[in-house]
Amino acid sequence: xxxxxxxxxxxxxxxxxxxxxxxxxxxxxxxxxxxxxxxxxxxxxxxxxxxxxxxxxxxxxxxxxxxxxxxxxxxxxxxxxxxxxxxxxxxxxxxxxxxxxxxxxxxxxxxxxxxxxxxxxxxxxxxxxxxxxxxxxxxxxxxxxxxxxxxxxxxxxxxxxxxxxxxxxxxxxxxxxxxxxxxxxxxxxxxxxxxxxxxxxxxxxxxxxxxxxxxxxxxxxxxxxxxxxxxxxxxxxxxxxxxxxxxxxxxxxxxxxxxxxxxxxxxxxxxxxxxxxxxxxxxxxxxxxxxxxxxxxxxxxxxxxxxxxxxxxxxxxx
Numbered sequence: 001x002x003x004x005x006x007x008x009x010x011x012x013x014x015x016x017x018x019x020x021x022x023x024x025x026x027x028x029x030x031x032x033x034x035x036x037x038x039x040x041x042x043x044x045x046x047x048x049x050x051x052x053x054x055x056x057x058x059x060x061x062x063x064x065x066x067x068x069x070x071x072x073x074x075x076x077x078x079x080x081x082x083x084x085x086x087x088x089x090x091x092x093x094x095x096x097x098x099x100x101x102x103x104x105x106x107x108x109x110x111x112x113x114x115x116x117x118x119x120x121x122x123x124x125x126x127x128x129x130x131x132x133x134x135x136x137x138x139x140x141x142x143x144x145x146x147x148x149x150x151x152x153x154x155x156x157x158x159x160x161x162x163x164x165x166x167x168x169x170x171x172x173x174x175x176x177x178x179x180x181x182x183x184x185x186x187x188x189x190x191x192x193x194x195x196x197x198x199x200x201x202x203x204x205x206x207x208x209x210x211x212x213x214x215x216x217x218x219x220x221x222x223x224x225x226x227x228x229x230x231x232x233x234x235x236x237x238x239x240x241x242x243x244x245x246x247x248x249x250x251x252x253x254x255x256x257x258x259x260x261x262x263x264x265x266x267x268x269x270x271x272x273x274x275x276x277x278x279x280x281x282x283x284x285x286x287x288x289x290x291x292x293x294x295x296x297x298x299x300x301x302x303x304x305x306x307x308x309x310x311x312x313x314x315x316x317x318x
Contacts, residue, residue: 044101045080047135057098060091062136064107067125075102075130091130105129105140109148204242210251217243 010016019035021028043050049057065071072090074083080101085094094100107126115121126144131137146152156169168174207214218238227233244250249257 040099041080041101044099044132045134047133049100049133051098057085058093060085060093060100060132062140063091063130065128065130067127069127071104071128072130074100075104077104077106079103091132101132103131103134103137105131105137105144107140107144109144200242207242207244212251213245213248214242215245216240 014035016035019031019033019038022031047059049059051057072083072087074081074087075090080103083090083100083102084096085098085100086096090102091100106128109126111124111126112120113122113124129140131140154168154171154174156167158165158167166177168177204214218240220236220238223235223237224232225235
């Protein structure tokens, strides 16, 4: 029977000749990927799984595979592979005679492995997740982004700092809060730097007014940084400050020198006064002993001051 013009137009519109048969040598055979199967695969790509009776098929849950694990056949990167239900590997579920699709999503977020006490002991790569539709693929991708960016708290969350609580709605609020805090921190840092410079100059002026020579000293401390390979490298840093020279006299030693000079002058005056007093009024035997004891005690005090200047240590007798 000859097809009508309308039937020929429908065949031409659908491309029935190209999709109905495939070239298999001399005898054409029915095409496996016909129009109906293409439509069926397009529906399955978007998660519309139905059997021939119109009943929805069981949806297989996404399956996680650790980084470095084997990807089973029927699941492909950047596209869909063909598999069937009831497979021992891959996504579990479905019947063995059901045609299923499979795509692999590579997890970008790392996973933190904790021990029994809840302490983190290891950081692992996210691995892979097997999906059977774009709906699952996008759901897994959103979960991956939510883990990395914490979308739920970005949409609305609380932040506490120094006893104050702020409510943030959206990423813009958080960035705005960070910008304000950063600007305030920069201003405070600049004020602290100016105050430090003023303090250094005041210390310099005080040392100059007292008359003590000042020099530039340095404080050494270690800084630990990571190089390009991730190894920790320790470097020595220096902080300069104004200080007193190590060999310069201290205020106590200067006062002791003044006391020593005063004492030496007083000794000379006491000796002259003693001689004059003895000539005018010769002392008795008991008075000689008292005068000599006071004189010896004063000389001992002078010696103590001189010894302390050479070795300025304080000792207390019990």
